[in-house]
Amino acid sequence: MNNYYTASVPNRRNWPSLSGDLSADVAIVGAGMTGAATAVELAERGYQVVLLDAKQVGWGATGRNGGQVTGSLSGDNAMLKQLRKTQGDAAADFIWNLRWRGHDIINERVKRYNINCDLKTGHLFTAWSDADLPEFESMVNEAHRRGMQDSVSLLSKQEVHERLDTPLYCGAILNTKNLHLHSLKLCLGEAIAAESLGATIYENTPVHDVQMPTGKPVQLITDSGTVQAQQVVLAxxxxxxxxxxxxxxxxxxxxxxxxxxAKLGQDLCQQINRDDNAVYDSRMVLDYFRITQDGRLMFGGGTNYSGTEISDVAAMLRPSMEKTFPALKDIPIDFAWTGSAGIIINRIPMLGRIQDRVYYAQGYSGHGMATSHILAEILGTAISGSLHEIDTFNDFWRWRIPVPTAAGSGLVALGMKYFKLKEQLGQR
Ligand SMILES: Cc1cc2nc3c(=O)[nH]c(=O)nc-3n(C[C@H](O)[C@H](O)[C@H](O)COP(=O)(O)OP(=O)(O)OC[C@H]3O[C@@H](n4cnc5c(N)ncnc54)[C@H](O)[C@@H]3O)c2cc1C
Known part of the structure; x- marks a missing residue:
């Protein structure tokens, strides 16, 4: 089955593949949300940008995801623990502000470049069990203490069930600042915005090698040409x-x-999700869902941490969807697909620089829509000379497992099984 996002942009913009040798101030490898958002940041600052993708703009996780833009910053606790040692109490403020920065960038960018990406507001973080409620309460208290009384509230079980036609969940955090959107349209919109500012985009151009000759620009090697750039961003x-x-x-x-x-019709959409909120739950391997602009349920979950393909996505997800919404029993599934997300062991997104010439931003552990925009902004300021924030990320300690990727994914999967078992036994 194919991907809803690509099917719902039938007349998408296509770009040529690279042919020949060219030069640029900055070359970006990968035109997902990280690459496209970074291209806008840099083009707005006047840099001459080349953006290359092995496949197409938005082909990766960006054009396959749940479309939820939330304040969930992966690795926040690990970051806080490390930053406290050097920054004391200021660390908590830094992390808190980071959480919401991506929302502001996306809202502003959609407005400025008139990007039609089916943008809506409203999100429910649902409590899978009663054991989650004390933590939910403290999260809401923290949000209120920091001035988010108008956008964050705690819902009781009954209040959740007034909004969602489901037997699940014991409560929820309602957040009206969080967003949901068509992620491929946003990515394409940002690529087109970057192009309008002078960026050049190439599709179907895999970069095979990055060479850093001393005293010369960085070289990107592709089958059909090269790009020489003062700086390179790996995205x-x-x-x-x-x-x-x-x-x-x-x-x-x-x-x-x-x-x-399949399309549900307005009445059924309203019945199952009265306020049209995006939703995910509190489990380690969670389900996430929302209603699309054309009135279908998008339902995702079932992360396979070993990184191997899921053979029948619809068959895997249908039981969870029907358990969540019994009213959708036997509803046809029109689209089903998979995508790869980058997982970092302690979940701290990887943002850093190699010899001041090659920058990288990756590994958002399933929470990349807001994070990609935040890191793109930090990359923009770093390349323009202000290294403070990028070095904060560069200096975070992360696990490095010196084994081939497949073996490492196997270890991550094993670790996740252990934590999932603990969760099921109520020992979280
Ligand atoms: C099914 C799914 C659901 C998700 N749901 C959510 C969600 O609801 N909310 C959320 O915040 N996050 C979600 N995520 C995570 C989010 O989608 C990602 O974190 C985010 O899209 C990452 O963007 P990116 O640009 O860094 O990477 P990608 O979108 O994966 O883009 C990488 C691009 O780089 C290109 N590329 C790779 N190697 C090369 C090369 N050598 N040369 C040229 N190009 C290359 C690829 O072709 C690709 O287009 C989800 C992820 C998946 C898979």
């Missing part, structure tokens, strides 16, 4: 294998499934 996330000496052993691809039902 291939779980799909790239470049600069293995510096980057191998940190990021492990996980396979995530996603599917979309």
């Amino acid at each position: 291939g996330n779980a799909y790239h294998r470049l600069m293995r000496r510096q980057l191998a052993g940190y990021l492990f691809p996980a396979t995530l499934g996603n599917m979309v039902t």
Whole structure:
């Protein structure tokens, strides 16, 4: 079955593949959300940008995801623990502000470049069990203490069931600042915005090697030409294998499934999800869903941390979907697909630089829509000379497992099984 996102952009913009040799101020490898958002950041600052993708703009996780833009910053606890040692109490403020920065960038960019990406607001973080409620309460208290009284509230079980036609969940956090959208349309919109500012885009152009000759520009090698650039940004996330000496052993691809039902009609949409919120639950391997612009349910979940393909996504997800919404029993599934997300062991997104000439941003552990925009902004400021924030990320300690990627993914999968078992036994 094919992907809803590509099917719902029938007249998408296509770009040529690279042919010949060219030069640029900055070359970006990978035109997902990280690459496209970075291209806008840099083009807005006046840099001459070349953006290359092995396949197409938005082909990777960006054009396959749940479309939820939330304040869930992967690795936040690990970051806080490390930053506290040097920044004290300021660390908590830094992390808190980071959480919401991506929302502002996306809202502003959609407005400025008039990007039609079916943008909506409203999100429910649902409690899978009563044991989640004390933590939910403290999260809401923290949000209120930091001035988010108008956008964050705690819902009781009954209040959740007024909004969702489901027997599941014991409560929820309602967040009206969080967004949901058509992620491929956003990515294409940002690529077109970057192009309008002078960026050049090439599709079907895999970069095979990045060379850093002393005293000369960085060289990107492709089958059909080369790009010489003063600086390079690697934005291939779980799909790239470049600069293995510096980057191998940190990021492990996980396979995530996603599917979309047949059109439900307005009444059924309203019945199952009264306020049209995006939703995910509190489990370690969670389900996530939302209603699309054309009135279908998009339902994802079932992360395969070993990174191997899921053979029948619809068959895997249907039981969870029907358990969530019994009213959708036997509903046809029109689209089902998988995508790769980059998992980092302690979940801290990888943002850093190699010799001041090659930058990388990757590994958002399934929470990349807001994070990609935040890191793109930090990359923009770093390349323009302000290194403070990128070095904060560069200096975070991360696990490095010196084994081939497949073996590392196997270890990550084993670890996740252990934590999932603990969760099922109520020992979280
Ligand atoms: C099924 C699924 C559901 C998800 N749901 C959500 C969600 O609801 N909310 C959320 O915040 N996050 C979600 N995520 C995570 C989110 O999609 C990613 O974190 C985000 O899209 C990463 O963007 P990216 O640009 O870094 O990588 P990608 O979108 O994966 O893009 C990488 C690009 O690099 C290109 N590339 C790779 N290697 C090369 C090379 N050598 N040369 C040229 N090009 C190359 C690829 O072709 C690809 O287009 C989900 C992920 C998946 C898979």
